[in-house]
Amino acid sequence: MFYRDGINVTGIDRIIARAGVAKASLYNNFEGKDELVAAYLRSSLTRFDELLAALGAINDPVERLDAFFANLEATAATATFRGCPFSNAAVEIARDAPAHAEIVAFYEHLGLFFANALGTAGDDEAVRQLIVCYDGAMSAAKILEDPEIVAAARHLAVALARARASRRQLSDDAPGT
Amino acid sequence: MFYRDGINVTGIDRIIARAGVAKASLYNNFEGKDELVAAYLRSSLTRFDELLAALGAINDPVERLDAFFANLEATAATATFRGCPFSNAAVEIARDAPAHAEIVAFYEHLGLFFANALGTAGDDEAVRQLIVCYDGAMSAAKILEDPEIVAAARHLAVALARARASRRQLSDDAPGT
DNA sequence: GCTAAACTATACAGATCTGTCTAGTATACT
DNA sequence: AGTATACTAGACAGATCTGTATAGTTTAGC
Numbered sequence: 470m471f472y473r474d475g476i477n478v479t480g481i482d483r484i485i486a487r488a489g490v491a492k493a494s495l496y497n498n499f500e501g502k503d504e505l506v507a508a509y510l511r512s513s514l515t516r517f518d519e520l521l522a523a524l525g526a527i528n529d530p531v532e533r534l535d536a537f538f539a540n541l542e543a544t545a546a547t548a549t550f551r552g553c554p555f556s557n558a559a560v561e562i563a564r565d566a567p568a569h570a571e572i573v574a575f576y577e578h579l580g581l582f583f584a585n586a587l588g589t590a591g592d593d594e595a596v597r598q599l600i601v602c603y604d605g606a607m608s609a610a611k612i613l614e615d616p617e618i619v620a621a622a623r624h625l626a627v628a629l630a631r632a633r634a635s636r637r638q639l640s641d642d643a644p645g646t
Numbered sequence: 647m648f649y650r651d652g653i654n655v656t657g658i659d660r661i662i663a664r665a666g667v668a669k670a671s672l673y674n675n676f677e678g679k680d681e682l683v684a685a686y687l688r689s690s691l692t693r694f695d696e697l698l699a700a701l702g703a704i705n706d707p708v709e710r711l712d713a714f715f716a717n718l719e720a721t722a723a724t725a726t727f728r729g730c731p732f733s734n735a736a737v738e739i740a741r742d743a744p745a746h747a748e749i750v751a752f753y754e755h756l757g758l759f760f761a762n763a764l765g766t767a768g769d770d771e772a773v774r775q776l777i778v779c780y781d782g783a784m785s786a787a788k789i790l791e792d793p794e795i796v797a798a799a800r801h802l803a804v805a806l807a808r809a810r811a812s813r814r815q816l817s818d819d820a821p822g823t
Numbered sequence: 824g825c826t827a828a829a830c831t832a833t834a835c836a837g838a839t840c841t842g843t844c845t846a847g848t849a850t851a852c853t
Numbered sequence: 854a855g856t857a858t859a860c861t862a863g864a865c866a867g868a869t870c871t872g873t874a875t876a877g878t879t880t881a882g883c
Contacts, residue, residue, distance in 0.1 A: 475738065477654040480840060491861050492842085502841065552737070559789045560729070560737040561652065576790060597786075597798035605782025609774075612736045613753060621774035622782075625806070657870060668831050669872085679871065 471509045472554050476561040503567050506558070510571035513554045517575065521582050531630045534586040534599075538623035541603070545610040545619045552611035556604055579603060587633050595633050602626040648686045649731050653738040680744050683735070687748035690731045694752065698759050708807045711763040711776075715800035718780070722787040722796045729788030733781055756780060764810050772810050779803040 470479045470487060481502060485492050499505045520540065527533040544550055551557065555575040562568055583599040584590065606622035609615070647656045647664060658679060662669050676682045697717065704710040721727055728734065732752040739745055760776040761767065783799035786792070 475654075477652075477738070481842080482839080492863085493844085494860060496842070497859075556785050556789060557737045559785075560734045561654070572789060576786075594794075594798045594801065597792075597795050598802045600786050600790075601779060601782030601795060601799045601802065603782065604785045605778030605780065608733050608736075608781045608785050609753075609777050612733060612749060615774075617771075618774050618778060621771045622778045624771065625775045625778065625802070629802070658872080659869085669833090670874090671830060673872070674829070 471506060472513075472551055472557070473549065476506055476558060503562075506562065506566075507568035507571055510555065510558060510568055510575075514571055514575050514578070518578060521578065524582075530586045530588060531627060531634060534583075534630050535623065535627050537582070537586075538602075538606075538619065538626055541606060542616060542619040542623060545606070546616040550611065553604065553607035556608060576600065587630060588637060589633075595629060598629055599626055602629075648683060649690075649728055649734070650726065653683055653735060680739075683739065683743075684745035684748055687732065687735060687745055687752075691748055691752050691755070695755060698755065701759075707763045707765060708804060708811060711760075711807050712800065712804050714759070714763075715779075715783075715796065715803055718783060719793060719796040719800060722783070723793040727788065730781065730784035733785060753777070764807060765814060766810075772806060775806055776803055779806070 470484060481492065481495070484505070485495055488495075495505070499508065520537075524533050524536055524540075527536055555572045558568065559572050579600060580596055583596045584593075587595050587599070589595060602622045602625055606619045610618040647661060658669065658672070661682070662672055665672075672682070676685065697714075701710050701713055701717075704713055732749045735745065736749050756777060757773055760773045761770075764772050764776070766772060779799045779802055783796045787795040
């Protein structure tokens with residue numbers, strides 16, 4: 470419900486009605502709505518990490534990146550797609566909210582995956598560009614309801630990774646520059 | 647306030663207090679909060695159109711695109727930056743809200759500007775990729791509070807436009823393919 | 824100066840929000 | 854069997870939300 474309808478418009482009463490659970494039970498297990506939102510993002514991050522782990526089976530870095538964006542493409546084509554749960558949440562919750570740490574953690578995991586696919590240390594421009602590809606694809610595909618946006622981002626990301634890989638190949642041949 | 651704090655958490659009472667205006671006056675001039683949100687987005691779109699018009703003075707398409715992203719870069723470095731008002735609003739308001747039309751209009755204007763900078767008809771992959779660059783830069787720069795994200799997107803967009811321009815040059819030399 | 828429109832402040836309605844509290848019931852362990 | 858723990862339903866508090874209504878005041882046109 471947080472993902473489908475938004476965090477702020479999803480009230481506690483609706484949540485417990487849908488969960489078939491008493492209000493006191495919810496507040497026994499979660500300190501408050503903030504903590505519930507954090508748990509929602511935590512579980513989303515776990516599923517995301519599982520996806521990244523599954524993609525780890527693909528040895529070729531560029532292929533792995535392509536498979537990642539292919540997965541996004543399939544997700545964006547589903548009827549329940551509403552964009553990235555993390556960047557959506559970042560719009561709705563305050564920067565100092567407890568759940569915000571989960572959002573930051575997500576981008577760290579994403580950045581590490583991209584750095585790994587590029588074979589770089591992590592904090593360089595190409596990683597940032599792949600993050601832009603991801604985030605832009607999710608946001609624009611949601612708003613325009615156009616899954617082809619994700620396909621375009623996929624091609625851009627793969628081209629970027631390929632260009633990066635061949636450049637690295639060159640500097641491996643002539644190191645010390 | 648809609649931009650800084652978010653739409654749903656900004657109540658009417660706070661708006662009229664800040665505006666120094668009575669509640670009845672507000673409801674005499676706007677049908678309701680939805681219409682007020684639409685007006686906010688409409689004015690944001692007007693300012694955006696003015697930016698695009700100013701950039702129209704730059705003749706070279708790639709330079710124009712670079713200037714556009716340079717402007718984003720400067721905006722993202724300010725303390726009040728909170729991402730793109732339109733994609734933020736898209737997270738908070740329903741797809742059938744009256745203000746949603748303004749969001750769609752924004753993306754149409756953006757797409758037209760990009761198509762113009764690329765010299766294409768408009769509905770092709772490169773335009774989608776530039777939209778991805780824009781949207782991803784705004785979203786990620788906001789969340790990570792890292793203006794370098796926008797610089798990375800800028801370089802990506804310019805490289806894309808340059809590659810496109812030289813390819814167009816080639817097909818102009820050998821048309822009919 | 825008079826009239827009409829638009830403003831002001833503020834009370835109010837009715838809904839919804841998060842979170843607490845009470846009281847009773849089920850479950851699980853020992 | 855008995856006890857502790859966790860559940861249930863639901864009332865309630867207090868805040869906040871959008872929007873309306875009342876009543877008085879300012880402003881502008883003629």
